[in-house]
Amino acid sequence: GIMEHAMPSRLKTLLVDTLRDIDDPEEAEARLHALLREGVEEITESPEELSGIHAFFGPTGAGKTTLIGKLAKTAADRFGGDQIAIISFNDQKLGAWNQMQLMGSQLGVSCYRATSGEMLQTILRELDSHACVFIDTPGVEIARQLETIQQHASEALAHLVVSSEIARATANRLFRTHLPWDSVNI
Numbered sequence: 001g002i003m004e005h006a007m008p009s010r011l012k013t014l015l016v017d018t019l020r021d022i023d024d025p026e027e028a029e030a031r032l033h034a035l036l037r038e039g040v041e042e043i044t045e046s047p048e049e050l051s052g053i054h055a056f057f058g059p060t061g062a063g064k065t066t067l068i069g070k071l072a073k074t075a076a077d078r079f080g081g082d083q084i085a086i087i088s089f090n091d092q093k094l095g096a097w098n099q100m101q102l103m104g105s106q107l108g109v110s111c112y113r114a115t116s117g118e119m120l121q122t123i124l125r126e127l128d129s130h131a132c133v134f135i136d137t138p139g140v141e142i143a144r145q146l147e148t149i150q151q152h153a154s155e156a157l158a159h160l161v162v163s164s165e166i167a168r169a170t171a172n173r174l175f176r177t178h179l180p181w182d183s184v185n186i
Contacts, residue, residue: 050075053124053133055149058161059170060093060139067161067185068134069103075132081108083131088113089120090145091138100136117152124153146179157182 022028056064088100104111114120137145160181
């Protein structure tokens with residue numbers, strides 16, 4: 001079954017070599033999981049320990065706003081809602097700002113809207129004493145959005161959010177261009 005899947009030839013060779021002498025499907029699956037886990041960097045910061053500035057990028061519908069809501073709730077429980085802020089950056093999608101405001105109000109955290117890098121920088125200066133700031137970005141022109149945030153909020157960690165059903169072309173664009181992601185969330 002492995003040979004039909006599209007994947008780098010070196011990975012195929014590694015997987016075939018790993019599974020060569022195994023007949024039991026459960027053992028094969030366990031060996032594959034162990035092998036792939038070795039190659040993935042471990043998370044060094046749990047969501048409960050988040051602090052600082054975090055920007056979330058990814059295609060429309062990948063779950064950026066939902067993830068931010070969950071992380072903001074966790075951070076608000078830890079630090080208090082007055083120490084948490086969410087910034088909607090450059091999102092022109094109909095209803096996105098209203099959704100963000102509603103979420104902020106439900107969580108008891110501040111919400112801001114930045115339509116430019118300069119405005120983002122100004123808002124972040126005002127939020128300097130906050131424990132945690134989450135920046136939600138639009139799902140279009142991801143590389144350009146990342147560049148703008150790096151330029152105006154260099155201290156922000158950049159998190160990529162993708163659906164487990166990500167299209168190959170999208171994956172190639174987001175991973176093969178060597179964008180400097182601090183984490184990838186599926």
